[in-house]
Amino acid sequence: MLRLPSQTTETEWNSNWKEIQPALRKVRRSMASLRTSSLKVMRVSQLDSDILDVELVDILKEQLWSALSLFKCHKPTIKESLEPELLALLNLVLFKLSIYDSSASYGAQLQNLKYRNEWQHGGAFESIAKDAPLTKTQKILYGVFTVGGQYTWARTNRYITAKGWGEVDESDIRNKIYRVLQAGEKYWKAFSLINFLVFLWNGKYRTLVDRVLAMRLVYSKKSMNRQVSFEFLNRQMVWHAFTEFLLFLVPLINVEKLKMKLMRMLLPKSYLVSSKGYDMLPANQCAICHDSTSRENVPVGQVQNFTVHNPYETNCGHQYCYYCIQSKLSVFGDEWPCFRCGEKVSEIHKHIEIVQDEKLAEKVEIKESSS
Missing domain, CATH: 3.30.40 (Herpes Virus-1)
Structure with a gap:
């Protein structure tokens, strides 16, 4: 059959593709009713990322205190009077450059991790669906809870301790506020402990703030395996054990x-x-x-x-x-x-040396000879 140049021919694979579409839709509907395996993220990687973040903050704090020590002023020093504000500013800068911009802290990036919006995940495609990015509201609330919450608690606790609210009469409103804050701290620590135990069980939310905001750490690149060489670590451990043994043995x-x-x-x-x-x-x-x-x-x-x-x-x-x-x-x-x-x-x-008097010895000899 002759065809015009403007007419396109339908290839065989295209026609076959159209024919199997009903069967594919049926398979997709059946897969939606099934539940795939849950997403597994190594707990040690999540905990290591938190340790790396803490060490980074400690290094920056040390540099900041060293720089402020050059300013000679009367007591109280800048560090003593403005320590909560300086730490809040440092944490705010780190939050803006890490989680707010890239949805991952520096420690998480080193561990190939990032945050995703867990409210958008679940069901059958929890482990294979594309990661939903964090919303702007989640990022702002995370900064408010972590940076603002830490600053507010540190400044409030310092003020209450300096004013001695815990030592006033129990009927005073200041003492009641002090007891409420102390009870709130205890409950927060208790809930954090429970959340950590749950994290060890399912490995989903590392902190209580992450659970409240549904921010879950997942792999940034799922195809990247965790390849950690323990050769250097093993050498360090062997050398450390050997030196400890020598320090014990040599004395x-x-x-x-x-x-x-x-x-x-x-x-x-x-x-x-x-x-x-x-x-x-x-x-x-x-x-x-x-x-x-x-x-x-x-x-x-x-x-x-x-x-x-x-x-x-x-x-x-x-x-x-x-x-x-x-x-x-x-x-x-x-x-x-x-x-x-x-x-x-x-x-x-x-050594005992016996010294004899010569004159006395001669007298003794004379008496003995005369006798």
């Missing part, structure tokens, strides 16, 4: 004693004695005193400053100052070698 090991034992095993006794020359010192000189001052280039033969005080004798028969020999034994134990002969010093005892 229990007498390194000096071990080093001295190795020297005695590897070096001959004659070398240990002759290398320092303390075997040539007079008997009334303390070799340990000479050794402790050897770094000051004191000559070995100098005897006037190193006379043995409170002498103690070793098992090899050489004398040292009590403090000197006791300090060596406390460090090296029974592995310390005598500086004069190289023998191991295992025990010491006080």
